[in-house]
Amino acid sequence: MKRNYAVAAVLLAAIACTTVHARTPADVNGERIVNADKEPGNWMSHGRTYDEQRFSPLGKVHAGNVDKLGLAWTHKLDIDRGVEATAIVVDGVMYTTGAASIVYALDARTGKLLWKYDPKIAIEAMGQGCCDIINRGVAVWKGKVYLGAFDGRLIALDARTGKVAWEVDTVLDHKKSYTISGAPRIVKGKVLIGNGGAEYGVRGYVTAYDADSGKQAWRFFTVPGDPKDPAENKAMEIALKTWHGNNWVKWGGGGTAWDSMAYDPELNQLYIGVGNGSPWNYNFRSEGKGDNLFLSSIVAINPDNGEYIWHYQTTPGDRWDYTATQHMILADLDIKGRKRKVIMQAPKNGFFYVIDRATGELLSAEKFVPINWATHVDMATGRPVLTPDADYLDGKGAKVILPSFLGAHSWQPMSFNPKTGYVYLPAQESVAQLEAQKEPLFIPHKSVVNIGVEVPDLPEDTKIVKQIRSAWKGRLIAWDPVAQKAAWTQEYESAWNGGTLSTAGNLVFQGTADGRAVAYAADTGKKLWEAKVNSGAMAAPVTYEVNGEQYVTFMVGWGGVFPLLTGALSYKVQADARVVTFKLGASGKLPPPKLIAASLPPLQPLNAAPEQLKTARTMFNGFCASCHGLNAASGGVLPDLRYMTSKTHGMFAAIVSGARINRGMPAFSSILKPEDMELIRQYVIKRSHDLDAELKQPAP
Structure with missing residues (x-):
């Protein structure tokens, strides 16, 4: 269908004239993001601010009136698959994404579509990546909207029309299954993007491109390449010393930076979260030796040139898929009588880390869910103290692992409220079995994962599956990062609940796996409001203001690795993908939820022994x-x-x-x-x- 760009331009201009900032659409720069608190009605970057706190100073919706929230508008997305995007809202326009990397520009007051861009991902490519064809959102900068497409393209769009301004191919090797699911970040005029694909045998990296032209500025590899070749830089010289043999070259090495980043303008440090190894099996990957930098690490680099500054590795020699790609938050905390500039992360491995973000010094690390792979983190060395309980590489068969490879906390963003001092963490308890392959089994196929590990199948017995499902629990934790303990918790029957948003109205918002939008009192955890949204709400909500009214938006659509893979363990809801927005006093109605098939067709003859x-x-x-x-x-x-x-x-x-x-x-x-x-x-x-x-x- 032909787009009417003239109509879109008129609509955008009309919206701009009715808002506080009558300017070019998406006219965002570093100064506006740094001073985001002066424009609390906008949500201009992925975590609202460079520190990724996901805290809004807006307070018109507060603990005393949140129960008056009603449906303001909803917009149906094209594909009913997983929705994981954080919406961006600038001067009355919302920019967001759905499955298959489709971008939507919407009137933030009404949900009216202004324009849509479909990058037309090749259908055959959609089955060649991990964890559904999801996308976690766009970035905006000086009149452009930037998309990391599932097939590895970075695309700049004109924010007024949705037309392509430029696009680049970020993929290092098209023989391998490189993908992009994460949202770009923009720092000092450079668009930053990582890639996914570790399970499919790729080498990880983060690349910076000029926001105006798309020209590559620098690339930071997260794991070394072929040891026969010269190391690309000082970081790779450091990393290479921690790998052994050269088997990882065939398997890719992994270390993909597929999600989180944060930036400190004062220190001029960019922080990237690095993922798991390829393969998971540490014996195949590195002869069972070495820390394998920079797997499962937080790495600080100079955004001007991509040079290494420091790193902290959460899981040395990771063999459980315990990525450190989970959301990172920057804050200034009073710790032991001293103001510290910290970075906080709760990665898959089950520890909550507080780290000095200037130097990488570990300040504290404590468990936030039950785990069995380590007893604690040694504060003298900064290293976890491993147990034999979860060492499936010891030749003694399958081991029960807590947490599972889906983690104690996955990609769903947490938030930090400086008023309460709590981090609102979407945690979960999960369990799985892992068993090492006896011989390396490598299948060179773009749709087949190669992890060097057997994941024993779920039993077919429904009663046993229900027992296992009961061991998978969701939990919202208000975590005190100074005391390193929970201030309050809310329990859920299912894992894989949504990211969080906290506000100055003493509120925490979260979507749930069973299809609800919920608000809690930020200080006590008391539930104050909930509304049905008809499908799993995994993404973190955002709040914004247009013409004096505060809105709260949930991106809704069940999907991702948990329901796709675990099936019987997943909360079974339809993937009804849409944008759902609330405001005080509204009374809109959602369409009725789609029904999942309940009756079997005639059975086929079973002939196999x-x-x-x-x-x-x-x-x-x-x-x-x-x-x-x-x-x-x-x-x-x-x-x-x-x-x-x-x-x-x-x-x-x-x-x-x-x-x-x-x-x-x-x-x-x-x-x-x-x-x-x-x-x-x-x-x-x-x-x-x-x-x-x-x-x-x-x-x-």
């Missing part, structure tokens, strides 16, 4: 579960294959071979034989029979 089905189950969980759920039990986002019709069964081999590649289904014909495909289909039939028997059982 029990021993064949065991093999088929292993194949399904190896090739299909990352999208359709372990044991063919979907989490409600992508099709639940147990409900396949006879027509789809008839097309099964063709679909697996690539007949629906234009709908995002990868082609596996290069690694699966026709008899393998039929065996997998037989397993799906078996699981349909299992479900049918379960549905026929009388209710307890």
Whole structure:
């Protein structure tokens, strides 16, 4: 459909004339971001401010009247998949993203679409990356909107029209599955972006591009390259000494910086969070030796030239996928009678870290959920003290790991309220088993992860699965980073709840996995308001003001790795993707929620023998579960294959071979034989029979 750019321009101009700042759309620069508190009605960068505190000084909506919030407007997004974006709001215009990296510019008062940009990600590329086709939002700067697209492009758009100003390819090697899911950041006229793909065998890096032209300014690698080649810089010389052998070259090394960054303008230090190794198996990756810098580390670099300043590694020699890509917050705290400039992070590994952001000195580290891989962090060395309980590389078989590879805290942003002094942390308890592969199994396919580890399958027994699910809990923690303990908590039945927003109105807002928007008193944790939003709300909400009215926006849409992979452990809600915005006194209504299929089609004949089905189950969980759920039990986002019709069964081999590649289904014909495909289909039939028997059982 042809875009009407003239109409879009008129609409944007009209909005600008009715707001405080009648200026070019998205006319944001470093000075405005540094002085963001002088414009509390805007949300101009990913964490609102460079320190990523996600605290709003707005207080018209407060603990005394938040129960009067009602639906102001909603805007339906194009694709019902995971929504993880933080919306940007500047001078009455909202810029946000949905699945497949589609960008939307909306009237922040009404939700009216001003323009839309679809980067047209190649459908076949959508199955070649981790954790759904999500996007965590855009950045804005001097009249442009910057998008990191799933296929690895960095794209600058005209903020008035949505037209492409420039685009660059950030991918180092197109033979490997590099992706982008994180939001860009802009510092001193440079657009900063990292990449994803560690499980698929890539080498991590962060790149800076000139915001005006797209010209590359510098690139900071997070792990070393081939040791036969000269190290790129001082940082890689330091890192190379902590790796052994050269197996990681084939496996990629990992260390992708796929999400968090923060910036201190005073110190002129950029902080990046670095991810897990490739493969996870430390023995394959580095002969079981060395810290493997800069995996699972916070790294401070000079944003002018990309030079290394300092690092702190949260999980040396990481073998559990305990990334340090989780949200980082900068704050000034009084610690032991001294004002300290700190950086705070609660990564996957379950410790809450407070670090001097000028020097990298560890100030404190305490557990915020139960864990079993380490007893504590040694403050003399800054290193975790490991236990044998979670060492699955000791040759003694599978080990139960707490937290799981999905972490005690994942990408969902936390927030810091300087009035209460608390960090509002979306935490979770999770558990999994890991077992080392006996021999390296490397499958060179863009849609197959290579981690060197067996993740034992979930049991098929529904009762046991329910018991396991009960061990996966969500929790909102008001964490005191000075005392290093919880001030209050709120418990959830499900993991994978949303990021948080705190405000001067003594409020904490959070979305939930079971489809609610909730507000709590920031000081006590008392629940003050909730509203249904019909789908899982994972992204962190934002608040802004237009024409004297305060709004609160939730980006809603269930998806991501938890519901796609874990299926039966996930809270099963439909992926109804939309922007949902509230204000005081509004009375709008959401459309009714979509219903998930409840009745099975006629069952297909099951012809495979029990021993064949065991093999088929292993194949399904190896090739299909990352999208359709372990044991063919979907989490409600992508099709639940147990409900396949006879027509789809008839097309099964063709679909697996690539007949629906234009709908995002990868082609596996290069690694699966026709008899393998039929065996997998037989397993799906078996699981349909299992479900049918379960549905026929009388209710307890």
